Amino acid sequence: MNILELENLSVEVEGKRILEDINLHLPEKSTMLFFGPNGSGKTTLLLTIAGMPGYNITSGSITLNGVDITSLDVDERARLGIGTGFQLPPEITGVKLRDMIKICAGGRPGDDLTKEERNLIKRFKLDDFINRDINLGFSGGEKKRAEMLQMMALKPKLLLLDEPDSGVDVESLKLIGRELQKYLKASGASAFIITHHGDILEHLDSKYACVLMDGRIWCRGNPREIYDTILARGYRECAECHVRHPMED
């Protein structure tokens, strides 16, 4: 059973074609990493799956757990089990981190935090941030920890994480990686993670990776092998390799 299936997915943003005929199946209880140079369409792909407005699907379909979600709004997809950790989450005046945790947990802003939620906050070292406006004045690492904390409260079946490791210090990276892996293992959820770095791989149990360039998938394989290749020979090798070994879906 696949948690996520993308069939012939093409996407435009502001009239410009960004993604071209993407086909991808993510088996349940699995983690897939997405590599690709800047501007290759990774974030567009992730936010299209999330259902964010502005990402216009011109053809193809998105299926979550066997349900076609192609025409569903972002909130409907969230309620079906998609959790999105943003690369650049917005600041919202007067909406506290604690409110966000309650909202993710299905409660209302201002509700009391449960013991479990308090433990979670402690584990993410965000005790001093719970009564602050979400993301306002947070450092890059604090934003990423706050995003992951919200994911843990949301308890999604599929996590879509846009660079959870960028701008994050070594200790925070370890924290985020370990908490994520712990959650995935305990819940049986799947994850779709965009990254530019291999460091997060050390903490994740992942068998799948893709390389996205110019809005198309050029390579699939083992995350460590792909990352090492990119590190050694750059993304150009992915293109050349693609020519040598045409990819099967």
Place this chain on the structure above:
Amino acid sequence: MMGDKEKKRVSSLTDLPHEILEAAYKSGIEASEDKRSATYMYIDHSLVLSKVNEHFAGRLELLDTKDALDKYSWLQDYLWDIIEPDKDEVTKSVFEEFGGGYFIRIMAGARVEFPLQSCLMISGKKVKQKVHNIVIAEEGSEARIITGCSMHTKAERGEHLGVSEFFIKKDAKLNYTMIHNWSEQMKVRPRSATRLEENATFISNYILLSPVKDLQMYPMVYCEGVNAKTELNSIVYARGESRVDIGSGVVFNAAGCRGEIVSRVMAKENSNVKARAIIRGNASPAKGHLECKGLLLDDTSVIHAIPELVGARKDVDLSHEAAVGKIAEKEITYLMSRGLSRDDATSVIVRGFLDVDILGLPPNLQQEISSMVDKMDLGL
């Protein structure tokens, strides 16, 4: 009902007629009195309730300004000390004749831990109220005061002219929250000024959530002593054809001063809001920041943000940010990505916009704010 000619001192808030009590509630007054230090209620031009002095013997004194002027000859030196009587028609009118007001004196070194509540209320129809308030926070004192200015529901039309002068002495701290709940037929003209001495702190919170016919105010804070600090926060929700012209001003006249002005304005239903602010740096070093956020909830209203910075010394550090518009789409979709519907996401953002961390607001006022937001036709 308590009319002009039935002025009397009442022994407890619960002795007051229900309508007056309810209006008081809306302005942040708790009936139980158990969570407040003391209660002082002012209806029309007379004192009706004063339990403060026995509660705070030796720490705080509260009198009608007229009584205080009779009692203390030195108070004449404070009257009209930081506001010019001929500043405008309002001050001229109050200078010629005023019907009282409150005099609050926080004794040197005293700590008033809980908010002291004082309430100005207008009862009876077509009342013209003229008051002169004087607040003196003596050296090293620390106090929090909540003032609710409220209309009795029977008073459909009225005019409030109020002059307030605040004196924050050396090392003193005053946190002053004012919650206005006027009627839609009310014309309101407060004239306020504050003088800060060395190392003094003044925090002012102004909240206006109900419609008002016409409100115009521009309280000024003068930092005259070195290292004086001030924060001026205001939350205005203008609706029902409200006309609001509200400003806050800070003047640095001594070295080491800091000031911050934050205003949040929401407008709808053919309302018009001018949100002004000015920081003047006449001495250095000094640091000032002002922030004005305006949220338009429909296409019939206007928010005009007018932030001004005036630096007259090279070592002043003054900055501002101002934004007027509708709710940012990315904030709505962010909340929607957490499972909220568009309407719920909008409501959370609006409620957040109205939320401030103001100490000591009674729960019923918090609820009032929440239910008001819940009932709002957001018109987005």
